[in-house]
Amino acid sequence: MTVVRLQRNAPEAHHATTCAVCGSTDSRGVTDHLQAGTPGVPHEDAGVCENCGSVIDRVARKYGPDVTMIVEQAQTEASEREITTADPPARPGQSPGV
Ligand SMILES: [Zn+2]
Numbered sequence: 344m345t346v347v348r349l350q351r352n353a354p355e356a357h358h359a360t361t362c363a364v365c366g367s368t369d370s371r372g373v374t375d376h377l378q379a380g381t382p383g384v385p386h387e388d389a390g391v392c393e394n395c396g397s398v399i400d401r402v403a404r405k406y407g408p409d410v411t412m413i414v415e416q417a418q419t420e421a422s423e424r425e426i427t428t429a430d431p432p433a434r435p436g437q438s439p440g441v
Contacts, residue, residue, distance in 0.1 A: 351375050
């Protein structure tokens with residue numbers, strides 16, 4: 344389990360020069376401190392800009408701090424398996440033409 348901890352307006356963030364979320368290099372805009380990793384043992388320590396920090400803040404406020412996120416790309420093309428034929432086989436009990 345990975346826990347992302349965000350501390351808003353943290354003094355630690357003042358050393359960071361880029362936002363770990365959007366990649367902005369406006370170091371004056373990096374105001375928040377993000378730690379990610381297993382609880383108590385963060386393996387990532389990064390700065391986050393004001394905009395990204397407020398997005399993470401809003402998500403956490405709306406869905407609770409214990410939210411688990413799964414991020415996926417929407418599927419835009421059908422895979423081979425999902426292409427349905429125009430003439431599906433008749434189901435048992437349905438005898439066409441009787
Ligand atoms: Zn950002």
